Amino acid sequence: MKKVITFFGLALGIVLFPAGAKIFAQSNTDSTLYKLQQEVNSLKSGENHFMVAGLTTFGFVSSSIKTNGKLQNPARTNSFDGDNFEFSPMMLWRHGKKLLLEFEPSFDGNQIGVNWACASYFVTNGLIIRAGYFVLPFGMYNKRLAAGWIDKVATDPIGVADLPPASDWGVEVEGGLQLGSMKASYDVALTTGYQIVHDGAQDGALQNPNGSGLTDNNNNKMVTGRVSLLPIANSSLEIGFSGQYGNVGDTNDSLYKNATSMAYAVDLTYLADLGPLLLNIKGQYNVINVSKQAFPSTDSTSAGKTYTFSNTTTSYFGQVSLRPVAIHNKILRNFELAFRYTDFMTPKGSLWEQNTTQTSIGLDYWLSWRSILKLTYETVNTNNFKLGKAGDVTKANYIYLQYSVQF
Amino acid sequence: MKTKTIKMLIVAIAIIAIPLSSLVTGCVSAKVAAKSGSQLWSENCRRCHNTPPANTFSGEQWETVGLHMQSRALLTDLERDKIVNFLKGE
Numbered sequence A: 001m002k003k004v005i006t007f008f009g010l011a012l013g014i015v016l017f018p019a020g021a022k023i024f025a026q027s028n029t030d031s032t033l034y035k036l037q038q039e040v041n042s043l044k045s046g047e048n049h050f051m052v053a054g055l056t057t058f059g060f061v062s063s064s065i066k067t068n069g070k071l072q073n074p075a076r077t078n079s080f081d082g083d084n085f086e087f088s089p090m091m092l093w094r095h096g097k098k099l100l101l102e103f104e105p106s107f108d109g110n111q112i113g114v115n116w117a118c119a120s121y122f123v124t125n126g127l128i129i130r131a132g133y134f135v136l137p138f139g140m141y142n143k144r145l146a147a148g149w150i151d152k153v154a155t156d157p158i159g160v161a162d163l164p165p166a167s168d169w170g171v172e173v174e175g176g177l178q179l180g181s182m183k184a185s186y187d188v189a190l191t192t193g194y195q196i197v198h199d200g201a202q203d204g205a206l207q208n209p210n211g212s213g214l215t216d217n218n219n220n221k222m223v224t225g226r227v228s229l230l231p232i233a234n235s236s237l238e239i240g241f242s243g244q245y246g247n248v249g250d251t252n253d254s255l256y257k258n259a260t261s262m263a264y265a266v267d268l269t270y271l272a273d274l275g276p277l278l279l280n281i282k283g284q285y286n287v288i289n290v291s292k293q294a295f296p297s298t299d300s301t302s303a304g305k306t307y308t309f310s311n312t313t314t315s316y317f318g319q320v321s322l323r324p325v326a327i328h329n330k331i332l333r334n335f336e337l338a339f340r341y342t343d344f345m346t347p348k349g350s351l352w353e354q355n356t357t358q359t360s361i362g363l364d365y366w367l368s369w370r371s372i373l374k375l376t377y378e379t380v381n382t383n384n385f386k387l388g389k390a391g392d393v394t395k396a397n398y399i400y401l402q403y404s405v406q407f
Numbered sequence B: 001m002k003t004k005t006i007k008m009l010i011v012a013i014a015i016i017a018i019p020l021s022s023l024v025t026g027c028v029s030a031k032v033a034a035k036s037g038s039q040l041w042s043e044n045c046r047r048c049h050n051t052p053p054a055n056t057f058s059g060e061q062w063e064t065v066g067l068h069m070q071s072r073a074l075l076t077d078l079e080r081d082k083i084v085n086f087l088k089g090e
Helices: A001-044 A141-147 B002-025 B035-047 B059-073 B077-090
Strands: A050-069 A077-080 A086-095 A100-107 A113-126 A127-135 A167-179 A182-191 A222-230 A236-246 A258-275 A279-292 A295-296 A306-308 A309-322 A335-345 A354-368 A371-386 A389-406
Touching: A050 B059, A077 A354, A086 B059, A100 B059, A113 B059, A141 B059, A167 A222, A167 B059, A222 A258, B035 B059, B035 B077, B059 B077
Parallel strands: none
Antiparallel strands: A050 A077, A050 A086, A050 A389, A086 A100, A100 A113, A113 A127, A127 A167, A167 A182, A182 A222, A222 A236, A236 A258, A258 A279, A279 A309, A295 A306, A309 A335, A335 A354, A354 A371, A371 A389
């Protein structure tokens, strides 16, 4: 009987062991497969994608300024360059292939501001709709060239980068179009608009309403638009025309509520391969006309009287740069030579009348496609006037050593 | 006098350089549809900045960056897709 039980035990073991081993192996395989599936799922693209890009620019400046021929004391100052410092992480949040949220806060050494915070919907070919706070389509410098890692010299062109104010709140429609072997683009924005200043110092100047533009100052909206044409098949030439119109008076301001602003800009980009050299030409011309207004006289001898002036501001810059992109020497081909000339004239007869010329010569070294080391020599000459009378004349020269990187 | 000379110099360089270099490079007549992703990448990116290498971002990141750059350079959908696919290695 004992033998029978032992026999049965052995037989049962022989039968069940492979089955148990098979079940164990199966569950092990299932578990490995499940883990692999989890890993693959985590790598698969979902509907949303979030990434952080951005840029930073920092450097050193040595400056010397003469006012009315008299050298400042000390004759030359050397410091870290706070005026051109920037740290701007940019957040891009994509939903599917149609919706993009863009947010770029920026610390300039003094405060944290916002360059843009907007949502763009890519409706169809040639039509993008944007809403929020964005860079206005006026000229091409602010929207395309202002980033430190793109700009070939260490500074912005005076009077082009900041006039009229670069960003505003509203909606925008834009798109690129193909015209045979040519291309074209359009970009139109409807925004809060600007506010005319009448503070006794900057009478007639424009600013975003209440500083930021978030609170509107009137019921009218400003229209800004740019159209561009790329007539050469390889897209190396782009010519842009911009216009801007809006009421700039405050609704409740009986004196200036009908004030309007009309501005125009022409911009040009041209690239050419000249043997081993890449020639890069850029330029922009801005005109801002604000309707003529009468402002209370600030002169104590003319108390109760008003003064007026033709409120036209013009500014332009032209830039040429050369880089030997196609030579064999790896070090030499990373150098780029740049020259930029800027002219800025504020309204004649205003309290803030000035004529400024800015000449910049830069030698750049590209550490990578998106990081640049710039050595820039710049002169800035300003003739100041007050109500048409000549004022201080300043002549300044600057040497900048600047590093900028996009990430 | 000095300022006027500089202004004239810039204008003269622009006036001479544009037609001259157009002659040197030639105006290749090609529609966007016939261009490759690499050609569009080379022609469009460098109008503002250096051309980025493909390994700068992952495939998903290029999709996102592609939308961002389309709205800056005002590219057509076809141009964007070709450039992004080229950078993704597809």
